[in-house]
Amino acid sequence: MSKLWEQMLLVPSVVRLTSRAPKDPSAAWDGYWRGIRTTGRSGDVLWDSGSQTELEQYTDAVLGHFNPALPVIDVGCGNGTNTRWLAGLFPRAIGIDVSVGAIALARREAAGLHNVEFLAMDATETGAGEHLLESVGPANVFVRGVFHVLKPDQQANLATNLRTVVGNTGRVFLAETNFPGSSLAYLQELGATRRSMPRQLQRALENLPRPGHFGTQERHNTFPDSDWHLIADGPAHIEVTPMNANGQSQHVPGYFALLAGA
Numbered sequence: 001m002s003k004l005w006e007q008m009l010l011v012p013s014v015v016r017l018t019s020r021a022p023k024d025p026s027a028a029w030d031g032y033w034r035g036i037r038t039t040g041r042s043g044d045v046l047w048d049s050g051s052q053t054e055l056e057q058y059t060d061a062v063l064g065h066f067n068p069a070l071p072v073i074d075v076g077c078g079n080g081t082n083t084r085w086l087a088g089l090f091p092r093a094i095g096i097d098v099s100v101g102a103i104a105l106a107r108r109e110a111a112g113l114h115n116v117e118f119l120a121m122d123a124t125e126t127g128a129g130e131h132l133l134e135s136v137g138p139a140n141v142f143v144r145g146v147f148h149v150l151k152p153d154q155q156a157n158l159a160t161n162l163r164t165v166v167g168n169t170g171r172v173f174l175a176e177t178n179f180p181g182s183s184l185a186y187l188q189e190l191g192a193t194r195r196s197m198p199r200q201l202q203r204a205l206e207n208l209p210r211p212g213h214f215g216t217q218e219r220h221n222t223f224p225d226s227d228w229h230l231i232a233d234g235p236a237h238i239e240v241t242p243m244n245a246n247g248q249s250q251h252v253p254g255y256f257a258l259l260a261g262a
């Protein structure tokens with residue numbers, strides 16, 4: 001059977017699952033996080049692979065360009081896996097997320113770490129940048145897997161807020177999935193077949209807005225040259241939780257960018 005035909009056969013189950021997802025993105029994310037029971041490589045969260053190999057791709061860029069005198073804000077931190085990693089590299093890490101449920105989970109998972117804080121807030125809201133600047137001061141920003149889940153107007157709002165937060169001394173590092181094919185091809189790549197749907201994928205389809213992709217063009221549209229200076233960008237491997245029968249690591253093609261205020 002051709003790959004394309006197999007993709008078409010996914011349509012009925014995708015339609016059935018996605019029809020239940022709440023329309024309001026913030027409510028959708030909170031509902032998703034409140035239903036999560038297990039995290040990490042064998043857990044419920046599709047993107048929470050906890051992969052050191054993936055993070056090693058980013059280590060030189062953040063250590064080489066983030067001013068260690070500034071705190072690091074992990075925007076859209078989810079259960080805080082990357083916030084905890086950042087707290088191992090920098091004196092102070094702050095995770096923020098629109099979902100109160102995610103923040104509660106992140107706090108539990110970071111219990112005992114002295115240099116990690118979490119805050120529930122919508123990072124796309126007007127004034128969120130000023131609010132963060134007032135409470136934290138100028139900061140470096142790490143973002144993994146958030147821009148590709150936002151609509152273009154929200155992406156622009158988030159970038160405006162980040163511009164306020166980084167000031168003249170902070171930097172933004174982002175890593176996003178940038179799958180080149182259709183949504184159905186993406187699901188197939190992650191292990192969906194007409195007979196079975198990995199539980200991590202099923203949970204995401206049932207609860208979340210449909211993701212897009214974020215690469216050079218989207219970054220350029222979102223971070224205009226008038227406000228931003230691109231230091232580096234390129235391909236990245238985003239690792240998801242293993243969903244195949246043999247438990248091997250699974251990667252999604254991704255994109256990273258490192259930016260400073262212009």
Ligand SMILES: C[S@@+](CC[C@H](N)C(=O)[O-])C[C@H]1O[C@@H](n2cnc3c(N)ncnc32)[C@H](O)[C@@H]1O
Pocket residue numbers: 029030047048075076077078079080081082096097098099102121122123124143144145146149
């Ligand atoms: C795909 S997950 C990535 C989570 C985490 N960065 C990681 O890599 O494990 C996207 C995260 O962005 C959060 N999010 C979505 N919209 C947001 C917004 N407007 N403001 C802050 N966080 C948001 C979601 O709740 C979710 O935790």
